Every structure is written in C-alpha cells, then in structure tokens.
Amino acid sequence: MPMKSGECYKTFLCGDYSFPLGERTYLMGVLNITPDSFSGDGLLQGKNPSETAEASLRIAQNMVNCGADLIDVGGESSRPGALSISEQEEIDRVGGVIKLLSGNLRVPISVDTYKASVAEEALKNGASWVNDITGLTGDPRMAPLIASSGASVAIMHMKGISATMQHMAVYQDLMGEIIEFFQNSIQLARSAGITENRIFLDPGIGFGKTVEHNLEILRLLGRFKKLGYPILVGTSRKSFIGKILNDRPVDRRLWGTAATVALAIANGADMIRVHDIAEMKDVVSIADAVVRDPQRGNID
Numbered sequence: 089m090p091m092k093s094g095e096c097y098k099t100f101l102c103g104d105y106s107f108p109l110g111e112r113t114y115l116m117g118v119l120n121i122t123p124d125s126f127s128g129d130g131l132l133q134g135k136n137p138s139e140t141a142e143a144s145l146r147i148a149q150n151m152v153n154c155g156a157d158l159i160d161v162g163g164e165s166s167r168p169g170a171l172s173i174s175e176q177e178e179i180d181r182v183g184g185v186i187k188l189l190s191g192n193l194r195v196p197i198s199v200d201t202y203k204a205s206v207a208e209e210a211l212k213n214g215a216s217w218v219n220d221i222t223g224l225t226g227d228p229r230m231a232p233l234i235a236s237s238g239a240s241v242a243i244m245h246m247k248g249i250s251a252t253m254q255h256m257a258v259y260q261d262l263m264g265e266i267i268e269f270f271q272n273s274i275q276l277a278r279s280a281g282i283t284e285n286r287i288f289l290d291p292g293i294g295f296g297k298t299v300e301h302n303l304e305i306l307r308l309l310g311r312f313k314k315l316g317y318p319i320l321v322g323t324s325r326k327s328f329i330g331k332i333l334n335d336r337p338v339d340r341r342l343w344g345t346a347a348t349v350a351l352a353i354a355n356g357a358d359m360i361r362v363h364d365i366a367e368m369k370d371v372v373s374i375a376d377a378v379v380r381d382p383q384r385g386n387i388d
Contacts, residue, residue, distance in 0.1 A: 097285045100318055100358075102158065102196040102240045103216030109318050112380060113372045114359040116198065117156035118324065119148055119189075121181045122165045144185045145192060152195055155369035158217065159193065160361060161186055161210075162200030166221050166295070175205045183209050190214025198242070204229035211237045221246050221295065223273040235281035242288040242320050243273045247296030257298050263308055266291055270315055288359065290320040299328040306348060309355035322361035323348040324368075342367060350375045 100107040107114055121140065148159045163181035164173050182199060190197045190213060198217035199210035204227045207218045211233075217240040224231045224243060234241050245266045248256040259265050270289055277287055289312055293302045302323075312319050323329065329344035330336045336344065342364055349360050349368055353375040362368045 097316075099285060100240070100288065101283075101285050105158075105196050105216075107157070109358055110380065112376050113353050113357060114157040115155055115365060115369060115372060116320070116322075116359055116361040117148065117151035117159045117365050118361060118363045119144055119151075119159055119161045119185075120165070121161060121163045121185055140181075141185050141188045145188050148189050148193060151365045152193055154366040155372075156195060156365045157359075158196040158198055159189060160198040160200050160217075160219055161189065161215070162219075163206070164201065166200075175203050178203065178206045179209045182206065183213055186210050186215050187213035196240075202226035202230070204233050207239075208233055208237075211239055216240060217242065219290075220244060221292070223269060224276050225273065231276050231280035231282060234277075238286075240286040240288070241277060241282060242290050243270065243277065244290035244295070244320075245269050245292040257296050257301060259301070262297075262301055262304055263311055266305075267312065267315065270312070274315065274317070284317070287317050288320045289315065289317045290322065290361075293321065293323050294326040294328060297328075299331050302326075302328045306351055306355065309352060309357060313356050318358035319356055320359045320361060321349075321352040321357040323352065324360075324362040324364070346371045354379055 098109055100109055121144065151159060161182050163178040178201065186197055186199060196217055197215045198219050199207055199215045200219040201207050201210070202220050202222040207230060218230070218234055219242040220226065220230060221244045223245055224241070274287065291305045291309070291312060293305055297305070309319065309321070324345050325338050325341045329341045329348065330338065333341070333344050345362065345364070346367065349362065349371045352360060353372065360368065360372065
C-alpha cells in the first residue's frame with residue numbers, strides 16, 4: 089500500500105543491504121573518478137585505468153574503515169559550469185572501478201549519473217544504487233532501468249543542468265517548488281515500478297541555488313519528511329560554505345562542512361554525503377547522540 093503523507097518506511101533497502109531508518113545517520117563516501125572535481129579530489133590526474141582503479145580501491149577501503157556505509161562513484165563532474173562528457177567516456181571512467189569496489193568492499197556501491205546507459209553498465213558491474221542529480225528527469229530510460237534491476241535511487245532536485253544551473257537559481261517558492269518536483273519524480277519512480285523502500289530524496293544543495301537558498305533548505309529540511317521518504321543531504325566542501333567563511337578555499341572548508349552536517353541531522357537528514365569520512369563520522373556520532381538517543385543526554 090502507498091504510504092500516508094508524513095509516514096516513512098522503517099528500512100531502506102540497497103542491494104543485499106538493509107538500512108534501518110531513525111536509529112542513526114548513514115554516511116555516503118564521495119569517490120570522484122574525474123579530472124575536474126570542484127573539491128580537488130578527482131582521481132583522473134594522469135593515471136592509467138589500472139592505477140586509477142587501484143587508487144580508488146585504496147581510498148574507498150579507507151572510507152569504509154573510517155565508517156562509510158556506502159560509496160558513491162562519479163565519472164562526470166556536476167560542479168557549476170561543468171560540461172557533459174559522452175556516455176562512453178563516463179562508462180570507461182567508472183565501469184572498472186565499480187567492478188573492483190563491488191568485489192572487495194562490504195558496503196553497497198552507488199553510481200552518480202543521470203545517464204541510463206552509464207547506470208546500466210554500473211549495475212552490471214555491481215552497483216546497487218543510482219544517484220541521479222536530475223531526479224529521474226534527465227533520461228526517460230532511467231526509471232524503468234532502476235525498477236527492472238531492483239536497484240535503489242536517490243532522487244535529487246536540480247534546476248537546469250550543470251553548465252547553466254547557477255543562472256537559473258530563481259524561485260517564487262523555493263521549498264514549495266522542490267516539493268512539487270519531488271512529488272512528480274516520486275510518481276515517475278513509482279509508476280515505473282521502483283519500490284518505496286528503495287527511494288531517497290536529496291534537495292540538491294548547491295545545484296541551482298544561492299547561498300540563501302541553501303541555508304533555507306537546511307533550516308526547513310524537515311518539511312521534506314512529510315513526503316514519506318528518507319532524506320540525503322550533500323553539503324561537503326561546497327561553495328556556499330566558502331562564501332559564508334569569507335571566500336574560504338575548498339581545502340579549508342572542513343569545519344564549515346561539519347556545522348552543516350550537524351544541522352542537517354538535527355533537522356531530519358537520514359544520510360550525509362561527504363568527502364571526509366573520519367572527521368564527519370565524529371560529527372554524526374555526536375549529532376545522533378543528541379537527536380536520536382535522548383537517554384544519552386542523561387548519562388552525566
């Protein structure tokens with residue numbers, strides 16, 4: 089039966105893994121197989137495919153050891169102004185890496201793509217989650233593919249495309265427009281046959297939003313819970329943090345990121361997508377102790 093408004097299912101499924109909701113916040117580790125990631129962590133820096141795959145595995149293993157619950161692999165930069173690459177180039181970047189990770193890690197692997205052909209190849213190689221920045225609207229083949237494969241999906245809100253989104257950051261009703269987008273994408277997912285317990289929602293902080301928009305989303309994050317699905321939030325190292333901190337460069341946004349992670353959890357996030365797993369694991373543990381376990385507040 090469809091969920092009632094405001095009712096969230098109790099367990100999220102991803103491949104063979106189950107994620108009970110409400111008990112703690114989950115950590116998604118970012119692994120960029122790109123030369124032009126905004127965060128400076130792209131792994132395509134003159135390495136051959138074998139070297140890139142081996143480096144990816146080392147980094148992903150470290151993330152898991154530090155507390156990552158799943159790894160999100162992306163082969164195309166979605167930073168503001170980024171240009172699209174071909175489907176084949178994206179497949180070449182992520183296919184072998186995902187196959188290596190899925191065979192060696194004890195956590196689910198996600199592919200960060202809006203192209204169905206890339207997702208299909210990733211799912212064949214062991215991915216079990218598709219992180220779609222277009223919220224299933226970028227490729228009409230995506231929702232049926234995810235449904236038929238039994239994969240999970242993160243439906244993200246973005247206005248425009250990466251190359252133009254920051255020029256389209258104009259809203260009459262920011263939260264209302266994002267909610268309407270989610271409702272349409274959820275209907276698209278459900279009509280295709282994607283089950284409710286395999287859907288996450290991501291409001292797309294930084295994707296076609298100003299600093300003020302990003303802050304409003306964090307402040308009012310709980311409103312999205314009324315849709316009945318868990319919430320994924322990705323603020324890690326993003327430019328709005330740098331702007332608030334007097335144009336702080338990417339490599340000095342760790343503590344700003346930590347603040348946004350704690351606030352996102354306090355306001356209802358179920359999963360956080362971050363680069364710095366070890367540090368954010370501590371932030372998540374403290375935030376969860378406050379938000380999810382009131383008994384801990386009486387220990388002293």
